[in-house]
Each structure stands twice: as C-alpha cells, then as structure tokens.
Amino acid sequence: MLSIVRVSLVALLALFAVPRSVAHAQIAPKVTAIRATRLIIGDGTQLDNPVVIVTGETITRVGPASKVTIPKGATIIDLSGHTLLPGLIDCHTHITSYDADGGDMSVLKETAAHQGVYGTVNAKKTIDAGFTTIRDVGATHFADVAVRDLIAKGVIPGPRLYVAGPSLGIIGGHADVNGWSPDLNLPGTGVMVTGVDEVRRQIRTNVKFGADHIKLTATGGILSSGDAVTASAFTDEELRAAVQEATKLGRKVAAHAHGADGLLAAVNAGVASIEHGSLIDDRGIAAMKAHGTYLVPTLIILEDIIHRGAENGTPQYAIDKAKAIEIERNQRLRAAYQQGVKFAFGTDATSDIHGRNGQEFALMVKILGATPMDAITTATKNASELIGIGDKTGTIVAGKWADIIAVEGNPLEDVRKLETVAFVMKGGVTMKDARAKK
Numbered sequence: 001m002l003s004i005v006r007v008s009l010v011a012l013l014a015l016f017a018v019p020r021s022v023a024h025a026q027i028a029p030k031v032t033a034i035r036a037t038r039l040i041i042g043d044g045t046q047l048d049n050p051v052v053i054v055t056g057e058t059i060t061r062v063g064p065a066s067k068v069t070i071p072k073g074a075t076i077i078d079l080s081g082h083t084l085l086p087g088l089i090d091c092h093t094h095i096t097s098y099d100a101d102g103g104d105m106s107v108l109k110e111t112a113a114h115q116g117v118y119g120t121v122n123a124k125k126t127i128d129a130g131f132t133t134i135r136d137v138g139a140t141h142f143a144d145v146a147v148r149d150l151i152a153k154g155v156i157p158g159p160r161l162y163v164a165g166p167s168l169g170i171i172g173g174h175a176d177v178n179g180w181s182p183d184l185n186l187p188g189t190g191v192m193v194t195g196v197d198e199v200r201r202q203i204r205t206n207v208k209f210g211a212d213h214i215k216l217t218a219t220g221g222i223l224s225s226g227d228a229v230t231a232s233a234f235t236d237e238e239l240r241a242a243v244q245e246a247t248k249l250g251r252k253v254a255a256h257a258h259g260a261d262g263l264l265a266a267v268n269a270g271v272a273s274i275e276h277g278s279l280i281d282d283r284g285i286a287a288m289k290a291h292g293t294y295l296v297p298t299l300i301i302l303e304d305i306i307h308r309g310a311e312n313g314t315p316q317y318a319i320d321k322a323k324a325i326e327i328e329r330n331q332r333l334r335a336a337y338q339q340g341v342k343f344a345f346g347t348d349a350t351s352d353i354h355g356r357n358g359q360e361f362a363l364m365v366k367i368l369g370a371t372p373m374d375a376i377t378t379a380t381k382n383a384s385e386l387i388g389i390g391d392k393t394g395t396i397v398a399g400k401w402a403d404i405i406a407v408e409g410n411p412l413e414d415v416r417k418l419e420t421v422a423f424v425m426k427g428g429v430t431m432k433d434a435r436a437k438k
Contacts, residue, residue: 029056032428033070036079036406042086042380042395044373046412050084054402057427061398077430079406079423085376086396087132087159087403087426088418089383090357092254092275092296092346095119095126095136095161096143098354107177107187112141119147123158125355128432130421132403133160135346135387137215137254137275138167138175138190145210157431160403162387164254165206166191167215168199168242170233174217174256178226189224190217196241199234203245213387214246216271218255219262222305222321223314229321230279232262239269252388254296258325260284267293273344273386278302278329280336288341294386296346297333299363300353302326312351330367337368344386345379358419365415372415402428 032054039050039062051068053061061068070076096115097106119139126134136144148161167190169175175190193199203214218234220227234242239255246253252272257263260281263274267287273294277284280295288295305314305322337343347353347360364375384394393401406423424432 030428031055031071031074032077032402033074034077034079034084034404034425035065036082036084038410039084039396040086040373040376040380040411041397042377044377044381046373052084052396052404054404054425054428057402057429059396059398059400059402059404062396077423082406082408082422083410083412083417084396084404084406085130085411086380086394087401087405087424088130088358088379089133089135089345089387089394090126090131090347090349090360090379091135091137091273091294091344091383091386092298093126093134093136093349093354093357094138095122095134095147095158095349095354096139097350098122107140107189112143115139115141115143116146119143120150120156120158122349122354123147123151123156123161126349126357127157127159127424127426128421129355129357130405130407130418130424131159131357132405132424132426132431133384133387133389133393134162134349135213135254135383136161136163137213137256138164140166140187140189142166142209149210159426160393162212162389163210164213164215165209165211166202167217167256168193168202169217170194173227173231173233174219174221174224176224178224190215193238196237199238199242200245203242203249203251207249207251211251213251213272214242214253215275216242216253216255216266218257218266218271219259221256221258222302223318225315225317228259229325230259230261232259232265234262234265236265236269239265239271243270252386267291275346276348277333277336278325280332280341285336285339285341288336289339292342294342294344294382295333295336296344296386297337297364297368298346298348298360299333299367300356300360301348301350302329303363304351304353334368337370342382343368343370343378344382345375346383356419358421361411361415361418372412375415376411376418402426 096119144163151158220231255266411417422434
C-alpha cells in the first residue's frame with residue numbers, strides 16, 4: 001500500500017513540475033541595451049556612439065555600436081542626442097534634514113518622525129537629480145540608517161545610501177546647540193564627546209546601530225552659533241583614537257573642517273576626507289597630498305547661505321560667517337585643487353539643495369578652475385573610491401552596477417546640462433525617464 005501511495009505522490013509531483021527549460025526562462029535576468037550619442041565613462045574618458053548592455057543589475061558589455069551586438073530579445077532604450085554617465089555620487093549630504101537653514105535650532109523643534117519624512121522626500125528628489133549613490137554625513141536618531149534600509153528594501157525610492165548616524169562633536173562646538181541657559185538639557189545636532197574613552201564608545205555605538213562611516217566635527221562651523229570657523233575642536237589624542245577605533249571596525253572617518261589648524265590635525269590623524277576645507281593653507285595642502293586625503297568642497301552651501309540666506313530665514317550670524325570667509329575660501333580651495341589635492345564631489349545638501357545637487361558642477365568649474373570632465377570625475381570615480389565602492393560603481397564598465405544616467409546634449413560643452421537629468425537607471429531598474437512625459 002505504501003508503495004502505491006509513493007508512486008501516486010511521485011506522479012502528482014511530476015504532473016505539476018515545471019520543465020527545467022521553462023524554469024530557467026522564468027528566472028533569466030532581463031537584458032537591456034542602451035544606445036546614446038556619447039558616453040562619459042567616469043574615469044576621464046569618453047566614447048562616441050556607445051552601446052551599454054545591462055543584464056539584471058549589472059553592466060555586462062560596453063563599447064561602440066559598431067562592435068557591440070545587441071542580444072536577441074533585449075529591451076532597447078534609445079537615448080540618441082543624449083550623453084550617458086555613471087550614476088552620480090554626492091559625498092556630503094544630510095538626507096533627513098530640511099530646516100537646516102534655521103541653523104542648529106531645528107533639533108529643538110523636530111523629532112525623529114520629521115527626519116524620516118524629510119528623508120523619504122529628499123531621497124526621491126536626489127535620485128531624480130541623477131545621484132544614484134550618496135554618502136550621508138550626519139543625522140540624529142539614526143534616521144539616516146532607517147532611510148537607507150527602506151530604500152534597500154524597495155519600500156521607498158532613492159539612491160544607495162552610506163550613512164554616518166550622529167556626528168561626533170565637542171561641547172560648545174559645531175555639533176552642539178549653544179547660547180541657551182545651562183539649566184536646559186538641550187540635544188545637539190550630533191553627540192558631544194570628551195576624551196578618548198567617550199570618542200571610542202560613541203564610535204562603537206554608531207557602528208552598532210548601522211553607521212557605514214564616522215563623522216567628526218574637527219572645527220567650528222557656519223550654521224552653528226557661538227563658535228568660530230577657525231576654532232579647532234578635538235585634541236590630537238581624540239582624533240587619533242577616533243581614526244584607530246573606526247579603522248578597527250572597518251569604517252572610514254570624515255572630518256568637518258574649515259579652519260587650517262583643525263584641518264591639519266585631522267589629516268595627520270588619518271581621516272579619509274576633509275569636508276568643506278574652506279581655509280586650507282599650504283601645510284594642509286602638503287599633508288593632504290602626502291596622506292592621499294580627499295577634500296569634499298561643498299561649494300553650493302556657502303553660496304546659498306550668502307545669496308539666499310536672508311530669504312530662507314538663515315540666522316544672521318551664519319550669513320555673516322559665510323560672507324567673512326567667502327573670498328578666502330574660494331582662493332584657498334582653488335589653490336588646493338590646482339596643486340593636486342584629490343577632490344570628491346559633495347554639496348552639503350540640506351533644505352532645498354536636495355534635488356539641486358547638480359548645480360555644484362558649475363561652481364567647481366567657476367571657483368576651482370576644474371574642467372567639466374574633471375568635475376564629473378570627482379562625482380564618479382573619485383567619489384566611489386572615497387566611499388570604498390570603486391569596484392562596484394563610479395565608472396560604466398562591465399561588471400559594475402548598472403547605475404546609469406543620461407542628460408540631453410553634451411555636458412562637456414555646457415556643464416549645466418548636469419542640472420537637468422533626463423534618464424536615471426539604478427541597479428538595472430529605470431527610476432526616471434523624462435521621455436515618457438513628452
């Protein structure tokens with residue numbers, strides 16, 4: 001009797017079994033062929049009349065149309081008249097912020113819920129602007145971790161996020177909220193730490209709750225009250241401990257630094273990048289070149305504070321700080337760029353800069369003297385290497401993620417073309433196609 005039942009079960013399973021060839025066809029990854037007028041590969045080179053073959057989430061072939069055979073059955077995306085580029089990378093954002101123009105007061109008015117909503121809205125703006133990857137450098141409540149994870153799960157649209165959690169600052173420094181009664185227990189825009197033990201503990205805490213990298217505020221800032229942009233923050237021992245602890249845990253350190261002395265101390269401690277770098281001097285330039293440290297210039301944020309701050313409600317103290325360093329900032333960053341410090345693209349996107357990230361390119365050309373191609377490279381190859389994902393993205397070559405964007409015309413002739421992105425693909429999935437609206 002058992003043998004009869006066994007035979008019957010086998011026969012029933014065979015009846016409903018899917019032939020191997022059919023099963024394979026069902027799970028075969030989608031193949032897409034993208035045609036365009038030109039391709040900026042992301043490493044400083046370009047290709048005319050390209051064809052890019054995408055299989056599933058990955059780029060599988062790149063070459064001129066004359067040498068690439070489009071597979072039978074492939075979906076063809078014709079972007080004639082457009083330039084293809086790697087998905088752009090912004091190395092300095094605050095994706096969960098909006099009210100940053102209010103200086104450091106937003107933490108007194110808002111909750112984690114606000115930041116989650118802001119992050120959802122800002123992530124959509126960012127991916128639509130052609131930025132398929134961003135490095136976020138500071139958020140309270142670990143809201144950036146939540147946004148990162150929900151994007152990765154497909155719950156909300158947005159770029160790939162690499163996040164820091166709360167930044168580390170000193171009491172009275174850039175990440176603190178100053179000028180109020182000492183009887184009030186006020187939150188900071190980061191976490192205040194004093195001494196090597198507290199630095200190490202907070203880095204371990206950030207990593208525990210999902211941080212991909214660590215952010216330190218090594219000098220005073222523009223939007224913080226009660227501190228000078230030239231003021232150094234951490235001791236040398238604290239900086240070294242931060243880098244040692246982060247490195248031990250497989251994380252890099254980004255250091256906010258405007259003033260020359262604090263910048264130099266952070267570079268000598270071994271941070272991976274200097275954020276802003278406004279008042280870098282010859283010592284800092286030499287040290288950054290020797291250590292291979294990246295500089296992320298965030299030009300647009302200062303421009304916005306100076307020229308749009310009053311109408312946006314930016315505190316007057318912040319506008320005054322920005323104006324005081326504008327000319328020197330431009331001169332010193334240009335000197336650093338022209339003398340060979342490695343630059344990676346970053347905007348300090350807050351408020352309505354989210355979605356306007358591409359405006360940074362024109363400022364890099366104007367202020368730094370960069371060529372359009374070199375400015376693009378800071379947001380592709382250089383940015384991917386700073387984050388540590390250069391083997392996965394940053395250039396359009398076979399084997400990397402299919403993160404691809406397109407702009408109409410030629411951004412090498414007019415870099416402002418990068419401010420209006422027509423097509424966005426992330427991981428082989430089309431996230432935006434402006435042609436559908438025509």
